[in-house]
Amino acid sequence: MTTPRTELPQGTLDLLVLQVAATGPIHGYGIAQRIKQISRDVLQVPQGSLYPALHRLERRGLLAAEWKPSDTGRDAKFYRLTPKGRAQLQAETESWARMAEAVGLILETAGGGAQ
Amino acid sequence: MSWWQRLLHRDRTEYELDAELRDHIERQTTDHVRAGLSPREARRRARLEFGGLDQVKETCRDARGTRWLEETWHDQRFAVRLFVRERWFAAAAVLSLGLGIGLASTAFTVYNAVLVRGLPVDDSQRIMALATRDAAGGEQGVSYLDFQDWRAAATSFEDIAAYSEPAMNVGDPDMATERFFGARVTANTFRLLGVEPLLGRDFSPADDGAGAPAVVMLGHGIWTNRYGADPEVLGRVIRVNDAPATVVGVMPAGFEFPQWAELWQPLSATPGLADQARDQRVFRVVGRLADRMSVSRAQADLDAVAAALAATHPDTNEGLQPWVTPFNEHYNGTLRPVVTALLAAAGVVLLVACANGANLLLARAGRRSREVGMRVSLGATRARIVRQLLVECLLLAGLAGALGLGLAVLCARLLSMGFEPLTAPYWIDFGLDGRVLAFVIVTCLSTAVIFGLAPALHTSKANLRDLVTGAGRIGTAGRRPHRWMGLLVTAELALTLVLLAGAGLMARSLLTVALANRVIDTADVTTIQLFLPEDRYPTAGQRVEFFRALGEQAAADPTIGSATHAGAIPFAPVAASRTLAIDGRPASDGDTPPTAGVITVADDYFEALGLPLQRGRAFTDRDGAPGNDNVVINRRLADMFFANEDPLGRRIRLAARDEPDEESAWLTIVGVSPTVRQTMSGPPRPVAYVPYRGEPIPFQHLLVRGAGGTDAAGAVRRIVHELDPNLPIARVWTLDGVLAQTGFIPHLIGSLLGAFAWVALVLSAVGLYGVTAYAVTRRTQEIGVRMALGARAGQVGWMVLRRGLAQLGLGLAIGIWGALTVGRLFESWLVDTPPADPATQASVAALLGGVAVVACLLPARRAARLDPMVALRHE
Numbered sequence: 001m002t003t004p005r006t007e008l009p010q011g012t013l014d015l016l017v018l019q020v021a022a023t024g025p026i027h028g029y030g031i032a033q034r035i036k037q038i039s040r041d042v043l044q045v046p047q048g049s050l051y052p053a054l055h056r057l058e059r060r061g062l063l064a065a066e067w068k069p070s071d072t073g074r075d076a077k078f079y080r081l082t083p084k085g086r087a088q089l090q091a092e093t094e095s096w097a098r099m100a101e102a103v104g105l106i107l108e109t110a111g112g113g114a115q
Numbered sequence: 116m117s118w119w120q121r122l123l124h125r126d127r128t129e130y131e132l133d134a135e136l137r138d139h140i141e142r143q144t145t146d147h148v149r150a151g152l153s154p155r156e157a158r159r160r161a162r163l164e165f166g167g168l169d170q171v172k173e174t175c176r177d178a179r180g181t182r183w184l185e186e187t188w189h190d191q192r193f194a195v196r197l198f199v200r201e202r203w204f205a206a207a208a209v210l211s212l213g214l215g216i217g218l219a220s221t222a223f224t225v226y227n228a229v230l231v232r233g234l235p236v237d238d239s240q241r242i243m244a245l246a247t248r249d250a251a252g253g254e255q256g257v258s259y260l261d262f263q264d265w266r267a268a269a270t271s272f273e274d275i276a277a278y279s280e281p282a283m284n285v286g287d288p289d290m291a292t293e294r295f296f297g298a299r300v301t302a303n304t305f306r307l308l309g310v311e312p313l314l315g316r317d318f319s320p321a322d323d324g325a326g327a328p329a330v331v332m333l334g335h336g337i338w339t340n341r342y343g344a345d346p347e348v349l350g351r352v353i354r355v356n357d358a359p360a361t362v363v364g365v366m367p368a369g370f371e372f373p374q375w376a377e378l379w380q381p382l383s384a385t386p387g388l389a390d391q392a393r394d395q396r397v398f399r400v401v402g403r404l405a406d407r408m409s410v411s412r413a414q415a416d417l418d419a420v421a422a423a424l425a426a427t428h429p430d431t432n433e434g435l436q437p438w439v440t441p442f443n444e445h446y447n448g449t450l451r452p453v454v455t456a457l458l459a460a461a462g463v464v465l466l467v468a469c470a471n472g473a474n475l476l477l478a479r480a481g482r483r484s485r486e487v488g489m490r491v492s493l494g495a496t497r498a499r500i501v502r503q504l505l506v507e508c509l510l511l512a513g514l515a516g517a518l519g520l521g522l523a524v525l526c527a528r529l530l531s532m533g534f535e536p537l538t539a540p541y542w543i544d545f546g547l548d549g550r551v552l553a554f555v556i557v558t559c560l561s562t563a564v565i566f567g568l569a570p571a572l573h574t575s576k577a578n579l580r581d582l583v584t585g586a587g588r589i590g591t592a593g594r595r596p597h598r599w600m601g602l603l604v605t606a607e608l609a610l611t612l613v614l615l616a617g618a619g620l621m622a623r624s625l626l627t628v629a630l631a632n633r634v635i636d637t638a639d640v641t642t643i644q645l646f647l648p649e650d651r652y653p654t655a656g657q658r659v660e661f662f663r664a665l666g667e668q669a670a671a672d673p674t675i676g677s678a679t680h681a682g683a684i685p686f687a688p689v690a691a692s693r694t695l696a697i698d699g700r701p702a703s704d705g706d707t708p709p710t711a712g713v714i715t716v717a718d719d720y721f722e723a724l725g726l727p728l729q730r731g732r733a734f735t736d737r738d739g740a741p742g743n744d745n746v747v748i749n750r751r752l753a754d755m756f757f758a759n760e761d762p763l764g765r766r767i768r769l770a771a772r773d774e775p776d777e778e779s780a781w782l783t784i785v786g787v788s789p790t791v792r793q794t795m796s797g798p799p800r801p802v803a804y805v806p807y808r809g810e811p812i813p814f815q816h817l818l819v820r821g822a823g824g825t826d827a828a829g830a831v832r833r834i835v836h837e838l839d840p841n842l843p844i845a846r847v848w849t850l851d852g853v854l855a856q857t858g859f860i861p862h863l864i865g866s867l868l869g870a871f872a873w874v875a876l877v878l879s880a881v882g883l884y885g886v887t888a889y890a891v892t893r894r895t896q897e898i899g900v901r902m903a904l905g906a907r908a909g910q911v912g913w914m915v916l917r918r919g920l921a922q923l924g925l926g927l928a929i930g931i932w933g934a935l936t937v938g939r940l941f942e943s944w945l946v947d948t949p950p951a952d953p954a955t956q957a958s959v960a961a962l963l964g965g966v967a968v969v970a971c972l973l974p975a976r977r978a979a980r981l982d983p984m985v986a987l988r989h990e
Binding site (some may be wrong): 027028032033048049051055056059070072074075 | 134138141143145146164165175
């Protein structure tokens with residue numbers, strides 16, 4: 001454990017889940033692993049909120065789920081993005097980018113002043 | 116538990132949730148094994164990382180959003196199990212609320228039938244009654260000429276139609292002549308209402324012109340009863356009021372427009388219609404409002420039309436105001452205050468029932484608090500607890516609603532069966548409809564909230580500390596529920612007293628009327644209507660002779676005890692009202708002159724009905740002849756106008772409305788009869804009896820008493836038939852039947868109010884008993900301690916009783932104040948009974964007090980007899 005782990009900021013879990021699911025049908029464990037891998041172990045998905053998030057997104061119609069045979073030989077529940085989910089992902093990605101830019105800007109200027 | 120058992124025992128969603136989460140843990144375990152951990156350690160680590168499986172599941176269920184429904188379903192099942200276990204509590208609550216809801220629904224059924232439903236035609240709220248008011252504000256009909264002008268000029272109505280309601284004699288060659296309620300209507304009437312004939316055709320404008328061939332439409336009743344539902348009746352010529360008329364149509368069952376008509380003719384069948392003057396306001400008018408037209412705009416429109424008519428015809432139409440009211444309101448509007456009062460009374464009973472239900476729940480709250488504490492300690496939120504308790508209330512209210520609806524259906528059926536015909540227009544129907552059902556449902560829901568919310572909020576306050584410290588025990592439960600219960604019982608007692616007082620006043624009033632009606636022995640008196648047609652009895656002498664012969668034959672018949680006749684029968688309203696002038700007393704200018712009812716009677720009227728005159732003498736065969744213009748007045752008239760003087764020998768003049776006083780003769784008072792009521796509400800009317808000889812009008816009621824209890828109607832029919840075979844006999848009633856009819860509405864109000872009051876009395880007595888008994892249970896330990904310390908049984912009993920008596924005293928005080936306030940509301944239905952009648956108030960207060968004391972005494976006695984040893988150990 002060389003890299004310090006960071007808690008996910010509020011509200012970003014949904015965005016990450018949608019992004020990961022956009023690559024194709026994937027089960028819950030896969031989503032958790034993928035987020036961990038891509039963020040190079042920085043982001044740890046709390047299991048306690050992953051599944052409620054998946055079920056919430058499914059209920060809102062952003063994700064669709066299907067039980068399919070998986071590599072383990074058992075059926076697993078695979079999630080994929082719906083068209084509605086894709087639109088939502090697009091919107092949220094843009095708004096995230098805007099926010100990150102704005103926050104970065106503030107940190108730079110404000111940080112310079114403090115030093 | 117194997118997977119299929121799980122599948123069987125849970126629903127699919129639960130199974131999938133479980134499978135998904137387990138799949139996650141399996142994969143994690145596999146990954147850990149690959150990383151080199153032992154399978155055992157790998158599984159342990161995977162589970163640890165995942166966290167509490169059940170907590171995740173809970174959050175997932177929340178996220179799914181179906182949780183609310185699932186939990187409500189669980190609450191329902193729990194509530195059912197609870198009620199099965201606590202069946203006495205449940206039965207008491209359901210019975211109490213069911214009675215309340217049932218009575219409220221019954222009252223609403225009456226309200227709906229009388230004031231809401233209206234005519235059974237399309238868009239009935241757009242059907243209006245159009246009448247006029249003269250300069251003095253008296254209601255008038257509409258003259259034929261005015262009607263025609265209105266119809267041409269009033270644009271706010273789709274159409275307007277005129278009608279009158281004459282009686283019609285129907286004759287056929289091979290059948291006895293019968294007399295029916297008829298109506299003459301303009302040809303557009305049925306089209307305006309949107310009702311089509313069952314058979315044949317509607318009236319056409321050609322039928323309604325002067326000189327058109329006479330036609331008639333039959334009601335469903337006549338068609339079935341008189342013509343055997345024969346479709347061939349169309350085209351047949353029958354005799355209506357001795358003139359031939361062709362049957363052109365049959366109306367569907369249940370259509371008796373305007374009130375109870377059994378057959379219809381065009382308005383043109385009215386004799387002398389073409390010659391009617393503009394101030395002969397003999398017709399009623401009905402109209403259908405045009406689209407998007409309000410009553411007030413229609414009124415304004417008609418006002419303008421009337422103003423124009425007043426300008427062109429000032430001598431007849433000056434000061435005449437048209438008057439637009441919804442049709443149903445026009446006929447049933449007088450019942451509005453009383454029907455509304457009934458609904459309010461039923462609401463009061465419902466409140467009493469709710470208070471009872473709330474008290475039952477509060478009494479249970481003590482016992483429930485431990486269970487609630489347990490739930491709270493397991494993580495239930497307060498909202499969750501309140502919801503569970505409210506679900507229980509909803510279930511109780513639902514059961515009560517089912518009971519109430521059953522009760523309402525039963526009451527509605529009783530009402531329909533007991534309804535006296537001809538006391539209300541034909542469209543009054545006590546059947547259930549969507550509105551009544553909606554009322555029951557809304558009542559149920561709001562009842563559940565009213566009686567359930569306070570106890571639920573209270574119970575849900577129980578907390579973990581109470582549970583742990585054992586504070587949930589009955590003996591030390593907080594004082595708050597008890598205070599609530601005391602308030603509710605006090606309110607119940609007060610409301611009950613108001614109802615009892617109302618019912619008491621009504622009962623007293625009805626009793627007064629019943630006693631007043633005893634002046635005539637109504638048993639075995641039959642009344643029969645006779646109408647001597649003008650074409651065959653044109654002169655006064657012929658009419659007098661007919662009734663003289665009838666009396667002679669009746670006297671000779673052994674089955675007839677006595678037979679007499681009069682223009683109006685006792686207990687029925689008097690049609691003829693005249694202005695009264697008294698000789699030697701100048702008429703005061705400006706004031707509306709006093710009026711009196713006038714009844715023409717046979718010479719032997721008073722003797723035959725057993726009405727001994729209080730002063731003077733009855734009529735002889737010389738009264739009414741020229742030079743002997745004599746009159747008998749009733750006690751009421753004597754009291755009103757001859758309070759301090761002897762009326763005998765004084766002269767009065769009775770002038771028909773609009774008739775110059777000087778044209779009517781002075782009549783000398785020769786006798787004073789007892790007062791016979793002609794209406795069942797308000798004070799009795801002053802009445803003057805004039806001999807038939809003096810005013811031989813064609814229309815008379817025979818009043819026949821059978822000899823030795825026999826039914827005299829048959830003998831009278833035979834005698835009439837012998838005298839004149841073409842004379843129809845109609846409306847054969849017993850005098851008791853007439854009494855039942857005129858007294859029907861007051862009796863209905865009285866009996867419904869009475870039923871409400873009794874139910875409220877029982878409910879509040881049970882409520883007071885329940886609260887006091889609960890107090891005894893709650894304080895059993897305390898009582899044990901007191902007794903162990905030397906309190907005597909009497910002291911303990913008094914301690915319990917005192918509390919109940921305090922509630923009773925407060926309830927009575929508030930109730931009496933309420934009764935005095937409410938009594939004034941239905942003063943107009945009380946006869947010779949002041950709304951603040953002290954005797955009534957005192958007796959209902961005593962009744963309620965007595966019942967309430969008994970309700971408190973029972974638990975007090977139980978407290979006094981407690982064994983201290985048992986009581987101390989009581990938990």
